[in-house]
Amino acid sequence: MWLLYLGQNEPEEKNKYCTGKKADMRPKVHYSLYKGLFFSEFNLGFGRPKSDTCxxxxxxxxxxxxxxxxxxxxxxxxxxxxxxxxxxxxxxxxxxxxxxxxxxxxxDVFTFDFQQNLPSPVLTTSDIFYSRQMWTDNFGMHDCFNNDGIMHLWNENEAGRGSSEVCSALKKTLLA
Ligand SMILES: [Zn+2]
CATH class of the missing domain: 1.10.287 (Helix Hairpins)
Known part of the structure; x- marks a missing residue:
């Protein structure tokens, strides 16, 4: 962002930066000043894009x-x-x-929802990236009385994510 600023306001200084002549740079607004102002004077921040949005x-x-x-x-x-x-x-x-x-x-109050799906295997090899992975579902329940978290895990070759599977998980917890 500082380079974008220089490009707009002090293009000669940006040019020195881009051509490896950093030692010759005499910008009016140094990186440290720009950074200091950015963090102290602006209500801006960086973050990852939201996931799991509605x-x-x-x-x-x-x-x-x-x-x-x-x-x-x-x-x-x-x-x-x-x-x-x-x-x-x-x-x-x-x-x-x-x-x-x-x-x-x-x-009695229970909340429940599916957590993020878990892929198997977790490898970074490109062959794996383009292959179909096996997914494991994680259905979580929270007992609001004692703050107990109960997780039910099953992979896609055992069951799906339909109402029957969810009800089975609920029943298993409530009867335990
Ligand atoms: Zn919404």
Missing amino acids: LNCDRIHTQLNNPDISEELKSKLSNEKDLHLRKAQSAYNLLSEKSLKAKNGLC
């Missing part, structure tokens, strides 16, 4: 980023997004409320 949010986000959409559609999508986020928030609030009740022994 299909609805992605669809609305993509449609809203289209510069050709009408104001009417834009407003409709914004409302849809607000409603969607409010529903998600209310589900989180409900979970927090019920989890607190479970911790006090007033009710």
Whole structure:
């Protein structure tokens, strides 16, 4: 980014950098100054793109980023997004409320979902990258009363991810 800055504002200095004449450089804004200002004066950060995002949010986000959409559609999508986020928030609030009740022994609350799928084997060889790997499903349950995490692992040659498999895992946990 500092080089982009130099390219725009001090192109001769960037040219010295790119042609290996770093010792001759006399930029007005040195790398250390640029870096210091970047970290202290701007509310910016770097991160990996989000993974496992919601299909609805992605669809609305993509449609809203289209510069050709009408104001009417834009407003409709914004409302849809607000409603969607409010529903998600209310589900989180409900979970927090019920989890607190479970911790006090007033009710039973379990949460469950599939964790990230695990490939086998885990190797970086390019032949493996292009080959079909065997997937292992990890279905996790959380008991909100005692904070116990229970994992159910099965690979794809044993069972799929359908309702029967999930119910079997649930039943196994609840009867244990
Ligand atoms: Zn969403």
